[in-house]
Amino acid sequence: MFDIFKKYLSERATLTEAELCLIHSLSVKKKIAKRGFILRKGEISRHTNFVSKGLLRLYRTDHRGDEYILKFADENHWINDRESYLTGQPSTANIEAIEDSEILAWKKSDFDLLLNKIPAFKELMKNLSAKLQIASENRFYTSVSSTAEEKYLQFVIKYPAIFNRVPLQMVASYIGVSRETLSRIRRISVSK
Amino acid sequence: MFDIFKKYLSERATLTEAELCLIHSLSVKKKIAKRGFILRKGEISRHTNFVSKGLLRLYRTDHRGDEYILKFADENHWINDRESYLTGQPSTANIEAIEDSEILAWKKSDFDLLLNKIPAFKELMKNLSAKLQIASENRFYTSVSSTAEEKYLQFVIKYPAIFNRVPLQMVASYIGVSRETLSRIRRISVSK
DNA sequence: CGATTCTTTGAAAACAGTCAATCTGTGTGG
DNA sequence: CCACACAGATTGACTGTTTTCAAAGAATCG
Numbered sequence: 001m002f003d004i005f006k007k008y009l010s011e012r013a014t015l016t017e018a019e020l021c022l023i024h025s026l027s028v029k030k031k032i033a034k035r036g037f038i039l040r041k042g043e044i045s046r047h048t049n050f051v052s053k054g055l056l057r058l059y060r061t062d063h064r065g066d067e068y069i070l071k072f073a074d075e076n077h078w079i080n081d082r083e084s085y086l087t088g089q090p091s092t093a094n095i096e097a098i099e100d101s102e103i104l105a106w107k108k109s110d111f112d113l114l115l116n117k118i119p120a121f122k123e124l125m126k127n128l129s130a131k132l133q134i135a136s137e138n139r140f141y142t143s144v145s146s147t148a149e150e151k152y153l154q155f156v157i158k159y160p161a162i163f164n165r166v167p168l169q170m171v172a173s174y175i176g177v178s179r180e181t182l183s184r185i186r187r188i189s190v191s192k
Numbered sequence: 193m194f195d196i197f198k199k200y201l202s203e204r205a206t207l208t209e210a211e212l213c214l215i216h217s218l219s220v221k222k223k224i225a226k227r228g229f230i231l232r233k234g235e236i237s238r239h240t241n242f243v244s245k246g247l248l249r250l251y252r253t254d255h256r257g258d259e260y261i262l263k264f265a266d267e268n269h270w271i272n273d274r275e276s277y278l279t280g281q282p283s284t285a286n287i288e289a290i291e292d293s294e295i296l297a298w299k300k301s302d303f304d305l306l307l308n309k310i311p312a313f314k315e316l317m318k319n320l321s322a323k324l325q326i327a328s329e330n331r332f333y334t335s336v337s338s339t340a341e342e343k344y345l346q347f348v349i350k351y352p353a354i355f356n357r358v359p360l361q362m363v364a365s366y367i368g369v370s371r372e373t374l375s376r377i378r379r380i381s382v383s384k
Numbered sequence: 385c386g387a388t389t390c391t392t393t394g395a396a397a398a399c400a401g402t403c404a405a406t407c408t409g410t411g412t413g414g
Numbered sequence: 415c416c417a418c419a420c421a422g423a424t425t426g427a428c429t430g431t432t433t434t435c436a437a438a439g440a441a442t443c444g
Binding site for chain 2: 389390391392393
């Protein structure tokens with residue numbers, strides 16, 4: 001379980017054995033069954049989570065109960081509610097396992113300690129954060145500038161691994177259309 | 193011109209005179225006339241820009257020529273194309289002055305130097321960056337979960353200063369509806 | 385003023401959402 | 415092993431919203 005993460009790190013940063021050991025020692029392994037939650041609306045997101053196995057989704061629900069998936073996270077990706085994590089406010093989102101999953105979690109205070117003690121780790125996280133920022137801005141742009149069909153096709157191309165593992169209604173929720181509309185888009189797209 | 197920025201800094205960070213002086217010495221003042229550009233699609237965003245006077249917008253154009261405003265920046269706000277700035281790739285966006293404006297600009301290499309030499313400045317920018325990240329995620333969520341009318345009302349409440357300074361068609365472009373639709377939304381909202 | 389620029393309005397068409405019903409595949413318990 | 419339940423996917427008919435296109439009305443600026 002930590003091996004997956006070790007591999008992830010080794011491909012992205014140069015760390016000493018002692019540093020790796022420190023990172024390891026502060027991590028907590030968790031297994032999440034399918035349909036299990038690691039965060040529920042109203043709770044505070046207190047951990048940084050690395051997915052070593054499985055697949056999770058972060059979603060919000062609006063006043064009518066409709067779900068909007070903001071993020072998927074499969075192996076080698078991080079997930080938490082950044083807003084709640086950074087501000088300490090109750091989260092507006094839920095994070096649920098789509099498959100049986102395994103994660104490594106660090107308490108915020110421990111994770112901050114790691115960032116401060118290990119410059120290469122901090123650098124890695126900074127780069128990641130910058131990429132997420134860019135992705136987030138682009139996602140907004142796509143949501144307003146693209147048609148539902150374009151969004152669907154982009155999703156399939158960009159996240160084939162996710163596409164093959166989630167029900168279509170979650171794809172619909174991610175791209176922001178109803179499942180019926182997605183179904184109709186697909187019928188047309190296939191015949192083209 | 194630098195006074196505005198000095199005030200901005202003093203309200204958010206504790207800096208020595210020497211540090212302020214260093215920041216000042218590396219800054220470049222620029223005046224941008226209304227309709228002038230500080231970045232055009234295809235160019236590389238090489239500067240970090242602080243708006244000390246006026247109002248600018250960052251927008252992209254799609255394949256049909258339709259404009260989508262991603263950001264407004266008035267006094268005391270920063271603006272550049274983060275994607276291009278961080279990756280060094282040509283920008284997909286334009287940054288244009290909506291009013292006669294004045295900005296302070298730092299070359300990326302100079303700005304990085306400031307971040308490295310002045311911890312308090314780095315901390316300030318880190319906090320800002322975190323807030324932008326959160327805002328960006330929320331903006332996406334709003335774009336898919338809210339109706340056009342809700343988005344309009346939220347915009348008016350959240351950015352009254354911007355609302356009072358830009359033509360309605362730019363509000364429409366920002367919230368992602370056609371100007372005709374915004375016009376109709378307003379007629380109905382007012383009568384309520 | 386006269387010329388832009390901006391806003392509003394009407395009518396039609398395109399698009400997506402909703403509701404209800406049906407279909408499909410999967411897995412579980414008897 | 416079968417029957418049934420259940421989650422997911424699709425379809426049809428209808429409704430509602432937004433866009434588009436075209437035109438006309440304000441407002442603003444040199």
